[in-house]
Amino acid sequence: MFNDLSTPLSYLASRRSGRPREMVGPGPGPAELDAILALAMRTPDHGKLAPWRFVVVGSDQRDALAALLDRALDQNDPSAGPAHRQKADDFAHHGEALVVLLSAPVIPHKIPVWEQELSVGAAAMNLLHAIHAHGYVGSWLTGWATYDPLVEDAFRLAPSERIAGFFFIGSPGRELEERPRPDPNAVIRHWTPPL
Numbered sequence: 001m002f003n004d005l006s007t008p009l010s011y012l013a014s015r016r017s018g019r020p021r022e023m024v025g026p027g028p029g030p031a032e033l034d035a036i037l038a039l040a041m042r043t044p045d046h047g048k049l050a051p052w053r054f055v056v057v058g059s060d061q062r063d064a065l066a067a068l069l070d071r072a073l074d075q076n077d078p079s080a081g082p083a084h085r086q087k088a089d090d091f092a093h094h095g096e097a098l099v100v101l102l103s104a105p106v107i108p109h110k111i112p113v114w115e116q117e118l119s120v121g122a123a124a125m126n127l128l129h130a131i132h133a134h135g136y137v138g139s140w141l142t143g144w145a146t147y148d149p150l151v152e153d154a155f156r157l158a159p160s161e162r163i164a165g166f167f168f169i170g171s172p173g174r175e176l177e178e179r180p181r182p183d184p185n186a187v188i189r190h191w192t193p194p195l
């Protein structure tokens with residue numbers, strides 16, 4: 001069983017994202033989404049800078065997002081064929097709710113941008129946890145749209161801001177499957193102090 005909410009440990013041991021293209025209803029309503037975002041903001045943040053922003057794309061705005069992605073392909077990727085365009089349209093319509101997370105570092109500041117970006121990653125993970133704790137599945141995707149100048153303009157990004165990802169939220173349309181996880185021996189080592 002994935003995203004087993006019976007205890008905090010069982011949840012963490014079974015946490016699994018959903019596949020956006022397989023998401024179905026129900027998804028969170030506006031009040032639940034507010035509660036999810038409030039939890040996501042309880043994130044480690046050196047200097048209390050809140051170097052992240054959450055942009056909610058309303059259900060009634062998905063066609064506008066699709067039109068934006070289509071224009072972005074026209075402008076920046078004229079080689080995009082019908083399959084690529086269809087994929088972009090699907091992307092714009094995945095899930096029941098959509099939040100775009102922005103990295104919004106405070107510059108200049110004595111807290112390095114790297115640390116502020118780490119806080120954005122932490123907010124992203126916390127957002128996924130908050131989605132799952134509400135009984136939904138989330139998914140963190142980037143893809144070309146994340147780096148497209150027209151999309152960045154449309155999300156009103158300041159010059160120092162960047163899209164950290166698109167967070168699709170819904171219910172799993174089919175059973176989740178395990179994803180291979182790293183071998184602990186490959187990623188954990190014990191420090192040897194210098195002599």
Ligand SMILES: Cc1cc2nc3c(=O)[nH]c(=O)nc-3n(C[C@H](O)[C@H](O)[C@H](O)COP(=O)(O)O)c2cc1C
Pocket residue numbers: 015016017018139140141142143164165179
């Ligand atoms: C910054 C970032 C961007 C990602 N972008 C994509 C993406 O564009 N497409 C994709 O299939 N997975 C992407 N992933 C991977 C999925 O979000 C997810 O981490 C993966 O499916 C594992 O799921 P889990 O949450 O169950 O561990 C991205 C992950 C991160 C951290």
